[in-house]
Amino acid sequence: MTLTQAVRSTAVESKAQRRATRTRTETGRAPSAYYWMVWPAVIAFAFFHTLPVVVGIFFSFTNYPGYGAWNFVGLSNYVNLFKDDRVLQAYGFSFLFAIVATVLTNAISLAIAMGLNAKIRARNFFRGVYFVPYVLAILVIGYVFQFFFSNSLPKILSGIPLFADNILTNETWAWTAIVALAVWQACAFSIIIYLSGLQTIPAELYEAASLDGASSGRQFRSITFPLISAFFTINVVLSLKGFLQVFDPIVALTNGGPGTSTESVTLLIFRGGFSGGEFAYQTANAVVFFIVITIVSLFQFRVLQRREADF
């Protein structure tokens, strides 16, 4: 199944399900080869994903420090979470970061994808170039960016106090540097999805529109954007989910600092749980975070799919 189909199938899921039921009753069970493919995946998923999640939820009701003895403590980990201003600050930072980064990533990558879809010289070369950031390891890039922000920029822009004094150590603006790195890397993948969406639009539509005298802005609003709206949905949902869980760009650039001003929820869970010795408490935090992300993603799907164009 191609990505295009995958994206579209979300919209026509219910119809497909009904059809699938009918098909199955008509033709009987599938050949055993399919079971050989499905079962290992189910077992591996359950063993490496579902089971640890369940174990984690279990430990969030205890006072387990990561080793040694423990007791059940009921809901007190959850109660304490809501009283912890450091946790609330981390949620605030994660959401601010995720929303800004999602907007920027989608705006920039849609623009670049349209450029790469046009008939330009050396098109394949540029498509390759824009995909490179996705291939590179984020920690490696992170250290390059860190050098750039703390050594190069202060020299290049020595006239601007914000940059001259290393933006990464500025409590108010350090997060923008992390946004820059995260967006720079995330664009590569979004561009690919937008490109594949743009290629599903038949050229005849544009020909017809230009014969009718539609401006390029009008063409974008009335043809391009509605026809790739399913791709827009998937990109926005994936971006927001990914950016909410931001971790490695922060580790590479500021490590949560200065102070705790760039501490995301995942960084807090990692720090408090592993080096802070509060395994059970941060597991409770992880459970809450999991629920929050699920709700946000479902909400987005509902809102965005409602305004997707039907084909």
Place this chain on the structure above:
Amino acid sequence: MTPNPCRIGRLATIVAIAGIVAVTGGCAANPSDGVTTLNFFQFKGEALEDFDDMIAGFEAENPDIKIVQNQVADADTLIRTLLVKDRVPDIITLNANGNFGRLAQAGVFKDFSEEPVLRTINPAVQDILADLGTFGDEVNGLGYVNNANGVIYNKAIFAEQGLEPPETWDEFLAVCDQLQAAGIQPFYGTLADSWTGIPSWNALGAYPAQDGFFDKMRDEGENVGPDSEVSFEKDFAEVMDRQYQLYSYMQDGYRGRTYDDGNAAFANGEAAMLLQGIWATNPIKQVNPDIEMGIFPYPTDDAADRLLVSGVDVVFTMGKESPHEEAAMRFIDYAFRTDVIETFAASQNMVPSVEGAQLSDDPALQSVKPFFDNGQITGFIDHQIPPAIPLIPTDQQFLFDGDVEKALRTLDSEWRKVAARTIPVTTGDDQ
């Protein structure tokens, strides 16, 4: 075709067998040729070769014992896992931090109080270990080599300016002023690495933290605040003021420089002093092998009260009721022999804990020797603070904005929150 239940069953069996093989395959039987093989858990990567040499020397004298060194990254996490699984290594070295204290409190380590080797160790060093935490009145670790956290200074610059290492706080500030007046950078700040603010905080905070400050803090628990008997807001205001005062003598742009930048700058004579500890002398010498450095403890109001903050960099211990206890003790006794510990400490640029063991003639080490000899040493106070409290970021933030009240309020409120949510483990016996 219908699914074949036998086939699925067979598949499950194969998967299960593969799993069992994978789990048990790692175990190997112990050789039974009269040689005891000891498993030596070792945390310090840079001391790998020194321990190899030590083991070789020991095995030459004790042919019936063979020692396998396991040098691991992230030893604190791994040792917990091993303890949970009841696979305690025969000999253990760890860094004596707060984590070591919590493990000792859990009663997993041997009690060394009857061992003769204990009496050869500087009692002040063992006090630092005991402060971290022990199981009852036991002695759960043997301090091996120590570091020193003080102000590193460039001897050439001090001599040129006719300066002596300051002994009181006023002298300290006078030294800074004189250096600044002479156009010499007093300190080199490196706050881009957040932890570099902590050595000076530890050293200045060591003074109010004497006389059981942290015991009282733990007793107060959820009630720590401006009105409790002790609290950061009550007792640490001067520490913060003084730390901030020292940071007013930093070079321009100190917020954006890193630890490595600081070592290089100090090595090249760009600053007269560095707020770091003895661990920085090796990297400094790598940049400039000819530099002459000394270390002095952070001055306080009365010169006689000065304390050098020192941590036990390597502590030897072993599991409770180890099956190879006798053999393991022989190795530990060997390691604490004066000639062996001297070699190790000199190579690691540390202070040996055994009384009478000589320091290497490194001038930096020699300058802190009197404080060890007189027992004027105390432990790192951040080891007493629960790791869930964001001490390093809070102090870094404070050094940026200078808001004493906010920083101390944060520390107290974090202390309260951690105390409130730390629910002690109750065993069946307590109820």
